[in-house]
Amino acid sequence: MRSVIAIYVENKYGVLTRVAGLFMRRGFNIDTLTVGETEDPNYSRITITMNGDSHARDQVMGQLKKLFNVKQVKLLADGSSVERELMLVKVRNSPETRSEIMAAAEIYRAKIIDYTTDSMCVEVTGESTKLNAFIEVMKPLGIMEMCRTGVVALDRGSATIME
Amino acid sequence: MMTGSQIMVETLIEQGVTDVFGYPGGQVLYIYDALYQAGDRINHVLAAHEQGAAHAADGYARVTGKVGVVIATSGPGATNLVTGIATAMLDSVPMVAITGNVPTTLIGKDSFQEINITGVTLPITKHNYFVSDVRELADTIREAFRIAKSGRPGPVLIDIPKDVQVGECEFTLGDVVEDFPQERVEDADIAKAVELINAAKRPYIYIGGGAAGRGMTEAIKAMAEKIDGYIGCTFMGLSALPNSYERFLGMQGMHGQYASSMANKEADLIIGVGVRFSDRATGNVAKYASKAKIIQLDADSSEIGKNVRVDVGLVGDIVDAFARLLEGCEAQSHPEWRATVEAFKTEGRMIRDEAERRAGDRLTPQKIFSVINEIKDQNTVIATDVGQHQMWTAQFADFERARRFASSGGLGTMGYGLGAAIGAQIGSGDRTVLITGDGSFGMNLNELATAVSYNVPVVIVIMNNGVLGMVRQWQTLFYGKRYSASVLGRKTDFVKLAEAFGARGARAASIEEFRAVFEEAMAQDGPYVIDVAVDEDEFVLPMLPPGGSIDDIITTREEEEK
Numbered sequence: 001m002r003s004v005i006a007i008y009v010e011n012k013y014g015v016l017t018r019v020a021g022l023f024m025r026r027g028f029n030i031d032t033l034t035v036g037e038t039e040d041p042n043y044s045r046i047t048i049t050m051n052g053d054s055h056a057r058d059q060v061m062g063q064l065k066k067l068f069n070v071k072q073v074k075l076l077a078d079g080s081s082v083e084r085e086l087m088l089v090k091v092r093n094s095p096e097t098r099s100e101i102m103a104a105a106e107i108y109r110a111k112i113i114d115y116t117t118d119s120m121c122v123e124v125t126g127e128s129t130k131l132n133a134f135i136e137v138m139k140p141l142g143i144m145e146m147c148r149t150g151v152v153a154l155d156r157g158s159a160t161i162m163e
Numbered sequence: 164m165m166t167g168s169q170i171m172v173e174t175l176i177e178q179g180v181t182d183v184f185g186y187p188g189g190q191v192l193y194i195y196d197a198l199y200q201a202g203d204r205i206n207h208v209l210a211a212h213e214q215g216a217a218h219a220a221d222g223y224a225r226v227t228g229k230v231g232v233v234i235a236t237s238g239p240g241a242t243n244l245v246t247g248i249a250t251a252m253l254d255s256v257p258m259v260a261i262t263g264n265v266p267t268t269l270i271g272k273d274s275f276q277e278i279n280i281t282g283v284t285l286p287i288t289k290h291n292y293f294v295s296d297v298r299e300l301a302d303t304i305r306e307a308f309r310i311a312k313s314g315r316p317g318p319v320l321i322d323i324p325k326d327v328q329v330g331e332c333e334f335t336l337g338d339v340v341e342d343f344p345q346e347r348v349e350d351a352d353i354a355k356a357v358e359l360i361n362a363a364k365r366p367y368i369y370i371g372g373g374a375a376g377r378g379m380t381e382a383i384k385a386m387a388e389k390i391d392g393y394i395g396c397t398f399m400g401l402s403a404l405p406n407s408y409e410r411f412l413g414m415q416g417m418h419g420q421y422a423s424s425m426a427n428k429e430a431d432l433i434i435g436v437g438v439r440f441s442d443r444a445t446g447n448v449a450k451y452a453s454k455a456k457i458i459q460l461d462a463d464s465s466e467i468g469k470n471v472r473v474d475v476g477l478v479g480d481i482v483d484a485f486a487r488l489l490e491g492c493e494a495q496s497h498p499e500w501r502a503t504v505e506a507f508k509t510e511g512r513m514i515r516d517e518a519e520r521r522a523g524d525r526l527t528p529q530k531i532f533s534v535i536n537e538i539k540d541q542n543t544v545i546a547t548d549v550g551q552h553q554m555w556t557a558q559f560a561d562f563e564r565a566r567r568f569a570s571s572g573g574l575g576t577m578g579y580g581l582g583a584a585i586g587a588q589i590g591s592g593d594r595t596v597l598i599t600g601d602g603s604f605g606m607n608l609n610e611l612a613t614a615v616s617y618n619v620p621v622v623i624v625i626m627n628n629g630v631l632g633m634v635r636q637w638q639t640l641f642y643g644k645r646y647s648a649s650v651l652g653r654k655t656d657f658v659k660l661a662e663a664f665g666a667r668g669a670r671a672a673s674i675e676e677f678r679a680v681f682e683e684a685m686a687q688d689g690p691y692v693i694d695v696a697v698d699e700d701e702f703v704l705p706m707l708p709p710g711g712s713i714d715d716i717i718t719t720r721e722e723e724e725k
Contacts, residue, residue, distance in 0.1 A: 013293055014281060025286045055468070062465030068290040068310060 002031070003057045004083060004153050007046040007064060008038070008072040008161050015069045019046055022067065028052060028060050032085070032128075032150030043071065045161070049128075049151050074161045076153045083153035086123065087131045088113070092142035093120045104137045119144060167297040167328040168197035171261070174304040175205060179339050180232050182206045182223065182589055184216040188236025189276060190263030193328040198234075208589060208617060210582065211609040213240050217247020218582030218607075221256050222569040223590035226544055228376055230257040230311045231586065237264045238276030241322075242283065246576055248318045249287040253573025254399060255372060257316035259307050260284075266326040267295055281322050289317030297330030305340050313343040315373065315463040345462060346479030353484065356434075356458045356475045357491040363432035363456070365500045366392030369415075372399025373437020373461060376566040377482055380404055383436070386489045391497040393504050395423040397438050398557055402568035406561040412508070416444035417707050418554040421511035421718065424705070426504050427452060428713040434488075435459040437481055440470040441573070442709075450712035460484050514718050518704065525698060528552070528626065530674045532559035535596065535624070538678075538685055544587045544595040546570065546621075548580035548603030551632035554703040556598045566591075578606030584621045585614050594620050594685065601627040601651060608660070614690035615665040621691075622684040625657055628697040636702055640717075661692035668692040 009015045016035055023030050031049045038045045050060065057075070064073045076083070091101055093116065105112055105122050108130065114121035124134050128151060135146070155161070165173065171194060175183065185207060187195045198207050210216035213235040220231030231251075235244050241262040251258045265274045281291045290310050292303050300323065307319040360366065368387055380403065387394050387410040394404060395415040404411045412423035419427075427433065433455045438444070440459075445451040448471050456474045459467050460481040467476030477484045519529055532555065539545075541563035547553040547570040562568060569587045571579040581604070584597040604625050614621055626632075634649040661668030667687065671677035677695050684691035706717045 013295075014285070017282070018285060021285055059465060059469060062463075062467075062469075066289075066463065066465060 001053060001057070002049060002051055004076040004081065004151060005048045005050065005057075005061065005064070006074045006076055006153065006161050007048065007070055009044050009046060010069040010071060011037070011042055011044050012069050015044070016046070018067050018069060019064065022063055023048075023050075023060070026059065026063060028056055032148070034150040034152050047150070047152050072161050076155065080157075080159070081153050081155050083127060083151050084125055085128050085131055085149055085151050086125045087134070087146060087148045089122045089124065089135070089138055089146040090144040091120050091122065091138050092144055093118050097141045101138070101141060104134070108134050110134065164331045165334045166193065166197070167300050167323065167330050168193040170297070170301050170332070170334045171304065171323065171328070172197040172201045172205065173334055173336070174301045175232060176201065177336055177339070178305065178308045179229070180205060182208060183232040183234055184208045184210055184219040184223070184586060185234030186210055186213050186216055186236070186240060188240045188263070190237035190265060190325050191234060191240075191328075193325065194234060194261070194263060194323070208585075209613070211612045212607065213243035214247050214578070215582035215585075215607055215610040215613065217244045217258075217260065218250065218576075218579050219586030219589070219613075220258055220260075221247060221251045221579075222546060222583030222586030224251070224256050224258055225569045225583070226566045226587045227590040228566060229590070230259055230308055232259050232261070234261045235263075236276065237262060237280070238278045241278055241280040245283060245287065246574075246578075247582075248284055248320065250571045250574045250576045250579055251318040252287045252289070254571065255316050256318065257311040258318040259304070259311050260318060260320040262320065262322050263328065264293075264322050264324040267324045268326070270324065280320065284320050287318070288320050291320040291322070293322045294327050295324070297327045298332045300327060301334060301337070305337060309340040309343065314345060315461075348477045348479045348484040348487070352475060352477055353487050353491060356477060356488055359432055359456050359458055359475060360390055360434070360488065360492040361495075363390070363392075364497055365429060365431040365503070366390050366497075367426055367430035367433050367455070368392055368394045369396070369427070369433050369435045369438055370394060370400040370403050371397040371436065371438030372572070373481060375400050375403035375437070377437075379436070379482055379485060380565060382485055382489055384408060384410070386434075386485070386492075389489065390492055390495050391501065393426050395419075395427055397441070397444050398570070398572045400438070401557055402562035403565055405563045407563065412504070414557050417446065417709070418557065418703050418705070420558065421514055421705050421716075422504065422507035424707065424713050424716070425507040428454075429503060430455045433457045436485060437461060439466050442470070445471060446707050446712045447710050450714070514705065518719065526672070526674055526677070526696060528555035528697065528701060529559055531624070531626070531677060531695060532556075534674065534678045534681055536561045538681055539596060541567075542591075542593040543567065544569065544584075544591050544593055546580050546584035546587055546595060546597045548597075548599040549575045549577045550600045550603055551636065551701070551703050552598050552600045552603070552626040554633075555626070558703075560598075577603040580604070581607055581610040581614070581623070584623070585610060585617070585619050588619050588621050589617070594622070597621055597623045599623060599625055600632060601625055601629065601653070601655070601657075602631045605653075605655070611661065611664040611666055611690060611692070618689040620688055622681070623690065623692045624681070625692065625694050626697045627657065627694050628699045628701065629653070630699045632697075632699070632701065633703070635699065639700070640708070657692055657694040661690075666690040666692055668694065671695045
């Protein structure tokens, strides 16, 4: 079971290490982790996605709450939150593949942000499953390298992490 | 204006600290200078090794309930604290560890004696700090004390680089910090728990380290009376209740009391108070207490259901929650349960008596403890190291009041005992008995120098069997008697060793000799080492094999070896 956990943390020395280290030493795996500033520069927001049963998830959340610099931990439920991930994919550009890459980019509402005669860099944004699907399309065309940001997510509507 | 070092010392004094343990070095010279100047207001105890100092601060905290404070220099001084800090972490002991570090301009350059101790101690502290600005120092120390003692206590480390120690700023005296407020358990959850209590026919109250020394003794006894139940404890719960109390069955688990483990198994309700259901207490969790509903009270929400399934979890202020359970539940009478448990108690006694009968005149741990129990008084503190002697202490030592026991439960730190005994004695002002083994004692016996320097009245009973007894016991049972690296074969003369350190020492080979020597030792000022011979094949029994359940209980050595 995949869970998305939002963590509101004080912007202090070592806080990312504390959060990431907790996953390591409790034996839980992080699938993605993103971190960035929030509307209040004293705080950062970390978004973690993980796989594990509800027991593992509850343990993670309980242990996270115990970290002193962590101010809030919230599980972002599937239906009531929006999430996005951004990906850059560099694909081999050749007369044979060019049109297929561009067609796929069009359909996936992706942008071509770099173009040379032998490579193209495509920017795709969306839910992780969409990104995965795009990768499958690109694979046979020759992915040279790629990079994903990991998931960011917010509650739908006026609900916030601090509610 | 004050320097950072002066601010540090003044903040410690402000927080009520009267004793600190430590060892000086290059990057804490300013701190030691400030300590020297405040020497009439704060007492510094110089250990032989930083690890000993950390264990001393831990032992001090366990018996006083105050925050133990340890100071060490950067680099090796700081890394030597690691085992002591981890020991405190696993047993939830409030501690503040202060380390010096190289000046901020030299940080990150692999400077002489530089180590990133906040990184090293990240997983073994409740929280830690690197102080980069002297203006934040006082509040950081205050916050550290608050974190160390609030909720589920634990160690906090503060790393102070040398330039912050000499930096100057204004200092305003503050108040002793109060604990963070704890959640009050919801009435609805209390009601659910009360319902389970009222429905139970075979209740078992299970006390752990989170309940020990919290002033809950009377409430726990009152609950046992009211619901006609029995009380057992974890290793960390020892000394929370008087052993003389007839409804108290003692420790349960791998080396628990027979009656306590059996009652735990047969109970239809377990009320866990400040326990974490560790693997040593539960054995195979799939088979653990299969007949029981479980109520768990804990200050730490992540403990609820971490190791075993729990029917009702009560998170927050457990003292308040327990009082409300007591008030809310109905008075009950369970004569059948009483008869069952009393039969377990009789059986447990028979197993013990039978073991003693077979032992004949052999100087068994049980005989040694009967003398210790007779001669010590209710204020005597007992500290231990780790191994067979520790489990014998858990089984045989009588405790009559709370906070009289210092032993490394969670981490199982051999070498913990002597430092802890010194700290516990200094904290309590009461005579302290260290029960140790020749293996454990060998790990940190250098602290004998500390005990002599400060003339600490600690009686050190070395249960000397010439082997690593607990390792040997496992090798006997599970490794085909292949005694790999567990036969010490040393020629250490502990009596001469004691004398070389400036302490007194004596040897005992029979129970009569032990009685005479122990009596004399307990009347002495200063440290006294007793080397008492124990058979190398003495077992800690009963034993539930690791990963097994109570059905696999081993009660006699002979039966196992057939």
